[in-house]
Amino acid sequence: MRPDSRHAEGKAHCSRCDAVCCRLTVVLQPEDRIPAHLTARTDANLLVMAHDEDGWCVALDGARMNCGIYESRPEVCRRFVMGGPYCHAVREEYADDQRRLIEVALLS
Numbered sequence: 240m241r242p243d244s245r246h247a248e249g250k251a252h253c254s255r256c257d258a259v260c261c262r263l264t265v266v267l268q269p270e271d272r273i274p275a276h277l278t279a280r281t282d283a284n285l286l287v288m289a290h291d292e293d294g295w296c297v298a299l300d301g302a303r304m305n306c307g308i309y310e311s312r313p314e315v316c317r318r319f320v321m322g323g324p325y326c327h328a329v330r331e332e333y334a335d336d337q338r339r340l341i342e343v344a345l346l347s
């Protein structure tokens with residue numbers, strides 16, 4: 240599990256984030272050229288980026304927390320605005336989830 244300390248406060252920047260946006264569902268577009276082993280089908284038959292067991296996109300380089308296919312990343316990822324309202328919202332939600340997990344761990 241990744242620490243949450245970099246998500247709670249301050250101006251968003253990828254260098255100070257655990258790539259929380261890479262936990263979102265990325266629906267692939269016809270123009271995306273993503274290797275099949277990195278993709279999955281949803282119950283609604285949408286082609287998406289696959290996630291690992293911890294919820295991160297399988298294309299994420301977990302050691303550096305960078306996109307491992309940055310040059311060929313999906314269109315949805317290219318359009319995601321760092322520091323935009325959606326970025327802030329997912330960071331806050333992630334930080335809240337992490338705080339709740341810590342509270343539960345401390346109580347048990």
Ligand code: SF4
Nearest residue numbers: 261296298299306316
């Ligand atoms: S393709 Fe790259 S930028 Fe897009 S969610 Fe996966 S790791 Fe993140």
